[in-house]
Amino acid sequence: xxxxxxxxxxxxxxxxxxxxILCHAxxxxxxxxxxxxSYGAEMRxxxxxxxxxxxxxxxxxxVIDKADFVIAMNDVSQIKFEDKVKNGGCMIINSSLSNIKPxxxxxxxxxxxxxxxxxxxxxxxxxxxxxxxxxxxxxxxxKMESVISAMTEMAKTLSEKKRKLLPNNIESLKFGASxxxxxxxxx
Amino acid sequence: MAKVLVxxxxxxxxxxxxxxxxxxxxxxxxxxxxxxxxxxxxxxKMGRVFVTAESELASINMVIGAGTTGAKAMTSSxxxxxxxxxxxxxxxxxxxxxxxxxxxMRGGPGLGNIAPAQADYFQALKGGxxxxxxTLVLSPSTVQEAIDLTYRAFYLALxxxxxxxxxADGILGQMMEPAEFGxxxxxxPDVSTWALDGANxxxxxxxxxxxxxxxxxxxxxxxxxxKYQAMQENETTYEDFMLKDAKLVITAFGTVGRxxxxxxxxxREAGMKVGLFRPITLxxxxxxxxHDVAENADLILDLELNKGQMLLDVRSAVFGxxxxxxxxxxxxGLLTPDSxxxxxxxLYKKIDNKIEAGVN
Numbered sequence: 001x002x003x004x005x006x007x008x009x010x011x012x013x014x015x016x017x018x019x020x021i022l023c024h025a026x027x028x029x030x031x032x033x034x035x036x037x038s039y040g041a042e043m044r045x046x047x048x049x050x051x052x053x054x055x056x057x058x059x060x061x062x063v064i065d066k067a068d069f070v071i072a073m074n075d076v077s078q079i080k081f082e083d084k085v086k087n088g089g090c091m092i093i094n095s096s097l098s099n100i101k102p103x104x105x106x107x108x109x110x111x112x113x114x115x116x117x118x119x120x121x122x123x124x125x126x127x128x129x130x131x132x133x134x135x136x137x138x139x140x141x142x143k144m145e146s147v148i149s150a151m152t153e154m155a156k157t158l159s160e161k162k163r164k165l166l167p168n169n170i171e172s173l174k175f176g177a178s179x180x181x182x183x184x185x186x187x
Numbered sequence: 188m189a190k191v192l193v194x195x196x197x198x199x200x201x202x203x204x205x206x207x208x209x210x211x212x213x214x215x216x217x218x219x220x221x222x223x224x225x226x227x228x229x230x231x232k233m234g235r236v237f238v239t240a241e242s243e244l245a246s247i248n249m250v251i252g253a254g255t256t257g258a259k260a261m262t263s264s265x266x267x268x269x270x271x272x273x274x275x276x277x278x279x280x281x282x283x284x285x286x287x288x289x290x291x292m293r294g295g296p297g298l299g300n301i302a303p304a305q306a307d308y309f310q311a312l313k314g315g316x317x318x319x320x321x322t323l324v325l326s327p328s329t330v331q332e333a334i335d336l337t338y339r340a341f342y343l344a345l346x347x348x349x350x351x352x353x354x355a356d357g358i359l360g361q362m363m364e365p366a367e368f369g370x371x372x373x374x375x376p377d378v379s380t381w382a383l384d385g386a387n388x389x390x391x392x393x394x395x396x397x398x399x400x401x402x403x404x405x406x407x408x409x410x411x412x413x414k415y416q417a418m419q420e421n422e423t424t425y426e427d428f429m430l431k432d433a434k435l436v437i438t439a440f441g442t443v444g445r446x447x448x449x450x451x452x453x454x455r456e457a458g459m460k461v462g463l464f465r466p467i468t469l470x471x472x473x474x475x476x477x478h479d480v481a482e483n484a485d486l487i488l489d490l491e492l493n494k495g496q497m498l499l500d501v502r503s504a505v506f507g508x509x510x511x512x513x514x515x516x517x518x519x520g521l522l523t524p525d526s527x528x529x530x531x532x533x534l535y536k537k538i539d540n541k542i543e544a545g546v547n
Binding site for chain 2: 037
């Protein structure tokens with residue numbers, strides 16, 4: 001099994017964190033994994049992304065040429081990474097923040113209104129984790145329980161204030177997954 | 188001990204702590220600032236020394252001060268910051284002061300950019316400092332190896348009383364992957380015979396890099412080079428990946444080595460006999476081993492994230508045993524598995540054509 005995924009958005013949406021959660025879950029399942037961020041002059045509001053590899057075998061390049069999957073949490077990321085999806089690959093588009101039509105016929109698109117979905121949940125809810133839930137449900141690359149365990153473990157290292165948001169995160173994750181099983185009409 | 192998910196820079200910092208690093212002196216610079224940040228968060232709590240120096244020049248000179256007392260000291264920086272340290276690295280080699288210098292390379296020359304690159308091979312190996320000297324240089328390609336080589340760097344610095352450089356790049360510094368820390372595996376050499384620990388009940392000592400009496404500096408330099416010879420004999424290491432029957436041998440150091448592996452696996456699946464020779468110690472360079480490999484190969488392809496620096500050491504080691512080609516990107520341009528694979532295909536055709544034509 002080899003899975004390469006790019007998570008992209010604007011600074012503050014949690015693209016990097018979504019990638020780290022994925023890696024932690026991969027470690028829990030005993031898989032090999034790498035995570036590498038775009039780094040440097042990134043800031044809140046600026047474009048940010050990370051590349052994650054998950055595999056049963058040793059991972060050579062942490063840098064991804066063409067990804068099996070791209071999670072684009074805004075329109076800028078959608079434009080930037082549409083060409084980085086492998087032929088036959090898949091891209092999640094955040095229809096809440098993008099009106100741009102898909103350009104390619106050789107890949108699958110999943111349109112998810114991430115921000116509208118987040119508003120339906122206990123606040124605060126998290127678009128990155130909703131997208132992660134959708135990704136896991138769609139690809140089955142890791143078990144949902146592993147992702148929950150990963151978030152639970154990571155929460156232990158956080159401050160009391162942030163730790164309290166774990167249930168919200170789990171709710172977001174599950175809601176993302178349920179959207180794939182049964183897409184809701186969003187009003 | 189279980190594997191943990193850890194960022195390259197933080198892995199180096201934690202490994203330094205495990206290795207018993209007593210003092211860290213540094214000045215922040217991308218892409219290695221997490222090392223200083225991590226040290227700042229942990230060392231003071233452990234009763235060890237952490238100083239944010241006023242410059243890289245100050246950092247390396249603080250390392251010299253600590254090193255002369257036999258303490259395990261470290262600094263870290265990136266390209267243009269390491270450039271400022273060159274004079275002091277030369278002085279450390281001359282005066283035989285141990286210390287660990289972590290260099291996480293970014294794009295250059297000049298202030299360059301903050302993207303990953305390997306363009307400081309010459310800086311690390313051929314030195315910007317004056318005189319006849321050598322720095323031990325270790326080059327990790329994975330986060331696990333960054334931990335293992337950080338341990339080794341502290342050990343070798345004391346063993347040889349010489350600065351040791353851990354030469355990484357922005358990819359390794361910034362990436363996360365699972366790794367195991369284990370325990371510091373070395374028994375540290377005794378420093379009591381030379382360390383400046385207060386001349387109480389013994390003759391005073393000094394550790395200096397100025398040797399004026401007639402013949403003194405040549406004698407010292409000769410002795411230093413006996414030490415470098417011992418490093419060459421005892422410490423040279425490299426990775427052999429699918430070299431046994433390889434016709435096309437890739438040479439690469441650091442992260443380029445691991446990227447090349449993905450391309451090599453793909454080439455093997457397509458029936459091409461390709462392997463990787465990856466020097467882990469850049470000085471001492473594994474030249475004898477590389478020469479032996481070259482004698483059984485049809486072609487060597489050297490890959491680097493620069494304009495061809497290790498290439499000179501590769502050519503020198505190969506010494507005409509087979510042709511050497513170079514392919515590189517620099518200053519943030521990356522070698523990807525696909526681009527390496529294309530290069531392999533292109534060059535492998537040349538080898539096949541030669542064999543068909545009966546040319547050896």
